Amino acid sequence: MSEIFVMYELDQPGAARSITGASLVEGRPVRCVHAAPAAPGSTTTPGPRTLCGKDTFAMMPSPGRPTDPDSSWYAAEYAQLVCAQCDAVMEG
Template sequence: MSEIFVMYELDQPGAARSINGASLIEGRPVRCVHAAPAAPGSTTTPGPRTLCGKDTFAMQPSPGSRPTDSDSSWCTAEYAQLVCAQCDAVMEG
């Protein structure tokens, strides 16, 4: 699989957190964590859609990309409970 970006779908400022203790990104709680392939012809820019088909325009990319260690999860443990089930199924498949 090509370069994968971890993308944070953020709640509106002041929204209730999905999970107690979830980190804030740009002052907003993370609602869901998605995976997105790189934009065509790029290894540094996420593509326009996540693996589940959502638009990445309003999402915040995580620093770094998918771990190369096959025993590692593509998402950090901090956000494991917020992972999009559809993106996860594609990543695990």
């Protein structure tokens, strides 16, 4: 698989966090962590859909991208928030 972007699906401002201690991105709790391929013809822009098929338009890309093939594609602090469908594709 080529370039992968980690995408944060965010709750609305002021929403209760579903996971205690979940990190905030731009002051909003992260609801779910997805993976998305790069947009066609680009290595710097996420594509329009995640690997599970969700629209990336309203999602926030992670500031960093996975580079170490021996590490997980998502940050450890988000392990409880990872989309099971995206994770299955990444692991497969």
